[in-house]
Amino acid sequence: xxxxxKDLDLKGKKVFIRVDFNVPVKDCKVSDDTRIVEALETILxxxxxxxxxxxxxxxxRPKGEKNLDYTLKVVADYINEKKFFDIKFVDDCIGVDVEHxxxxxxxxxxxxxxxxxxxxxxxxxxxxxxxxLGAFYDVYINDAFGTSHRKHSSTYGLAEFIKIKAAGFLVxxxxxxxxxxxxxxxxxxxxxxxxAKISDKIGVINSLxxxxxxxxxxxxMAYTFLKYNDYSVGTSMVEDDAMDTVRKIYEKADQxxxxxxxxxxxxxxxxxxxxxxxxxxxxxxxxxxxxxxxERSVAAYKELLLPCKTVLWNGPMGVFESDAYxxxxxxxxxxxxxxxxxxVIVGGxxxxxxxxxxxxxxxIAHISTGGGASLEYIEFGKLxxxxxxx
Ligand code: AMP
Numbered sequence: 001x002x003x004x005x006k007d008l009d010l011k012g013k014k015v016f017i018r019v020d021f022n023v024p025v026k027d028c029k030v031s032d033d034t035r036i037v038e039a040l041e042t043i044l045x046x047x048x049x050x051x052x053x054x055x056x057x058x059x060x061r062p063k064g065e066k067n068l069d070y071t072l073k074v075v076a077d078y079i080n081e082k083k084f085f086d087i088k089f090v091d092d093c094i095g096v097d098v099e100h101x102x103x104x105x106x107x108x109x110x111x112x113x114x115x116x117x118x119x120x121x122x123x124x125x126x127x128x129x130x131x132x133l134g135a136f137y138d139v140y141i142n143d144a145f146g147t148s149h150r151k152h153s154s155t156y157g158l159a160e161f162i163k164i165k166a167a168g169f170l171v172x173x174x175x176x177x178x179x180x181x182x183x184x185x186x187x188x189x190x191x192x193x194x195x196a197k198i199s200d201k202i203g204v205i206n207s208l209x210x211x212x213x214x215x216x217x218x219x220x221m222a223y224t225f226l227k228y229n230d231y232s233v234g235t236s237m238v239e240d241d242a243m244d245t246v247r248k249i250y251e252k253a254d255q256x257x258x259x260x261x262x263x264x265x266x267x268x269x270x271x272x273x274x275x276x277x278x279x280x281x282x283x284x285x286x287x288x289x290x291x292x293x294x295e296r297s298v299a300a301y302k303e304l305l306l307p308c309k310t311v312l313w314n315g316p317m318g319v320f321e322s323d324a325y326x327x328x329x330x331x332x333x334x335x336x337x338x339x340x341x342x343x344v345i346v347g348g349x350x351x352x353x354x355x356x357x358x359x360x361x362x363x364i365a366h367i368s369t370g371g372g373a374s375l376e377y378i379e380f381g382k383l384x385x386x387x388x389x390x
Contacts, residue, residue, distance in 0.1 A: 002175055002390055003166040005042060005141055010049035012107060016137040017042060017168060018154045020144035020369065021057035021075045021112075030078040035146070038369055040084060042143045042168035043110060047085060052102060053110040054137065056093060056154050057144065064120030076112045087112055094119070094132040102136050122153045130157030143168025146348075146370035148385035149377075155385040167389050170369065175386055177345055177366040178377040185211055186309035186343065192301070192332060194219030195315025195350065198242045202249075203379035204314065209252050214259045214308075216301050218293050218317030218328065222263050226282065234268065234284035261304060265294030267318065267325055276324040292318025293328035302335050311336060314347040314375065320354055330358045337363035347374035 019039040024031045046053045062070040076089035086109070090101040093113035101111055116122045121129025130153040134140070140162035142148065147155050148171065159165050167175065181189075191212040193201055198221045208215060217225055223236035228246040253260050268279045268288040277288065284290050293301075305311060313336060317328035329351075336344045337360035344364050346355050348371030355361050368374040377383050 002172065002386065004172045005045060005143075005166050005168050008139060008164060008166050010046055010051040010139060013051045013138040014054065014102060014136055015046050015051040015139040015141060016054050016056060016134070016158065016162070017046060017141040018144045018147075018158070019043070019055050019057050019168075020146045021055070021072060022059050022146065023075065025059070025074055028074055030074060033078065033082070035369065036075065036079065036084070038170050039143055039168075042141065042170060044085065045169070046141070047108055047110055050107045051139070052105045052107055054102060055087075055110065055112045056116050056133070057112075058117040058122070058147070058154075059115050060117075062115060062117050064117065064123070066118045070115050070117070072112055072115050079112075085110060090114065094129070094135070099136060116152075116154050123150075125151050125153050125157045127157070129153050130161050134158045134161040137162055138164060140165040141168050142166075142385055142389060143170045144385075145171050145174040145368070146373050148370065148383045149373045151384050156388055159385065159388040165389055167386065171386060171389075173366070174368060174370065174374075174377075177343075177368075178374065180343075181310065181312060181345060182207075182211060182378065182381050188213045188308045189310040189312075190214045190216060190305055190308045192216045192218065192305075192311065192313040193315055194221065194313075194317045194329070196220045196237070198224050198239055198245060201315065201375065202242075202245055204375050205249055206252065207379045207381070208312070209249070209256050209258050212258060212312070214261060214304055215253070216261045216304065218263060218297075218332070219315050220290075221315075222293070223284075223290055225260070225262050229262070232283045232286070233290065234286055234288040236268075236284060236288075236290040261301070263290075263293040263297040263317075264300055265296040266290040267292040267294055267328070269324075273319060273322045273325065290318075291322075292320075292325040298328060298331040298335075301332065305335055305339060305342075308339065308342050311339065311342050311344045312347060312378070313344070313351050314349075316350045316354055320350070320357075326354075326357075329354045333358035333360050336360070347378070348372070
């Protein structure tokens, strides 16, 4: 059983919450507050329970050095400006300044620490750093799903260092959906896998073959599959060294009776993101590259998706950042938003921004906040920084 924040008595306690405030920042301003909004439920619960709430996060990759381009003060300012709740900021995450700032808090106050990755010890899960980081707290809460696949001081070390610990609401929700997908998905179960490289997603595809009934392939990786099947793919992005991997995927899928489906047509161009041309055949002419799936593929994928009870989607169907090659990805988002009887889970990264851009995020059962974390959850069936809370 995963212990969750609601199981703990937080009143009069000093509570460290590892949040994921790794938000995009442009011109010293937060440009997308999704991750802040996702963390609100846990923060407000702890605050309203009468705890001193101390938030820790990383922002960007300052590589273990204090670099104010990555200061979390912008997040504290944003939270105050938006009046989500009152928050104070301290410009360190360990040491006497933090100790004094915590002493000065009233119960029910919230304090944000400076970027944890200003110290090298954070990403190394260094024991001394963990001891300094955890020195002041009674309770540890992990609500940073997006970094729960990384054994860092604040995500893993502290969970061992502080005896009383639990998952926040966001981690609880993510774990619930991914556990259900891995352990007891409703069938038929379709997995849609797209994006750039097979090599990045091979672990996930292998695990999905164990649980899903059909796999729909899109994105650049479809061309490696098509080439393996002797179709011509023109100048499309192909991983020639992944052919053996593809062979093994087909072997395993055969054994498990899982069908692997590839695009039937494409939107192609004579150069990367040049003028779009419809290619209504599976084979792509020489000198053209596939940059999106075409209408026939969308229709075929729709037929396969309609009866499904569980759908997992990770990775775009094409170069959706460019309007000319976004239609396949947006069409899939639209189809998924209309599947009334299915639990649809969109796992991280580009597919999440596609669902948002398509304006259908409120119709999706679960949109994961973690790209890498969601892939590792599916691949390994668990994440270290969640296991350590169990
Ligand atoms: P991933 O991070 O592996 O999910 O890959 C996402 C990236 O794959 C996006 O930036 C897409 O533009 C890119 N992508 C998708 N389809 C293609 C394609 N047919 N050719 C080149 N890049 C693609």
